[in-house]
Amino acid sequence: MQIGYLLFPDLTQLDLTGPLQVLSRLPGATSHIVAKRAEPVRSDCGLSLLPTTTFEACPELDLIIVPGGLGVADAIRDPSTVAFVRRCAAKARYVTSICTGAFLLGAAGLLRGKRATTHWAYHGLLPLVGAIPVGARVVRDGPVITGAGVTAGIDFALSVAAEVSNDDIARGIQLSIEYDPAPPYDAGSPGRAGAVLTRRLESFYESRLSSFREALAVVQGA
């Protein structure tokens, strides 16, 4: 099982590192961290990650995982990144994204008519790539599996682990990473966080939504 993780500048690192921690424990799985060039790539939080391979050198993948983040807007505008996603997807058994990585799948034309999820603040943009928004943490539509915002990548990856192996292996991985979550607050979704906090974050995300809209318009106009 060849699993590829797309690495691009200004990704949200946990979108990639969460699923990687889970799926690297899958027996028989090989992880490829794939970037345009064989150089460290800066993430959103001061940490740079090192690719293990490049778009050119990457072997055929069974599963591709596209993380999200602020950098998705630039990645969408980069023809070689979009072409790489499209090329992998054509051969892969599973084509997946976490958070706003969904829009990179979308820019590659892979979400047309598909039920999909993304970070809660960006759900309204899913129809721009022809996707049908579903308000769930993990959504599967045939070979396309999408996860909601950031931490949803862990739930996503455990589901994928079960899908490609079995329940017992997925449960073993869950126990090994002691995934028995106990958030100190109940504020992880708009419905739970309440209107005031949600509105505060929505106004923070406004400019990001605009940059995503612009990037998608450029690609779709092309």
Next chain:
Amino acid sequence: MQIGYLLFPDLTQLDLTGPLQVLSRLPGATSHIVAKRAEPVRSDCGLSLLPTTTFEACPELDLIIVPGGLGVADAIRDPSTVAFVRRCAAKARYVTSICTGAFLLGAAGLLRGKRATTHWAYHGLLPLVGAIPVGARVVRDGPVITGAGVTAGIDFALSVAAEVSNDDIARGIQLSIEYDPAPPYDAGSPGRAGAVLTRRLESFYESRLSSFREALAVVQGA
């Protein structure tokens, strides 16, 4: 607020990247990823992480976070790593660990008489460093805060975010990373996973426990 994350070979990457994703969103916080040398450091899962500073160049820290992993046994035996942890801890407001990072704190003499937690499979070793094991996901004893296995780092970090800022900011971060966990299985702790699965993992961890015991014996004999 200067926050330092210790980076050493064969760490469990999510122990570091989970808290980093949360705490890098704290207003006024600066993250330092600190390694012995200014070179990429390989993690447990094929991904290498780049430090932002070194033991020598690292500024004084308000909060130090020590992740865990297989590599803790070697880190314990490395006098410069243990000395760095001890030196930071002497000045920091908070001295913290995730997962088996607790044993690196312990090797630096920082857990003597302290209530602490670690990855469930390693709880029995806590008395070897003079700590009082507490079966909780996040444990605070004065300036020392310890988190349980791997994914507990996210719960830990939200608690720390609240401690150093306020509830409102911590809740905002939780909503921004959509931390509304929905594990597909209920197997994240020995009590939930059941005896058969727990025993399977315990036998997997046996050799690791031995290597931790040996490393601690060497340090404490010195």
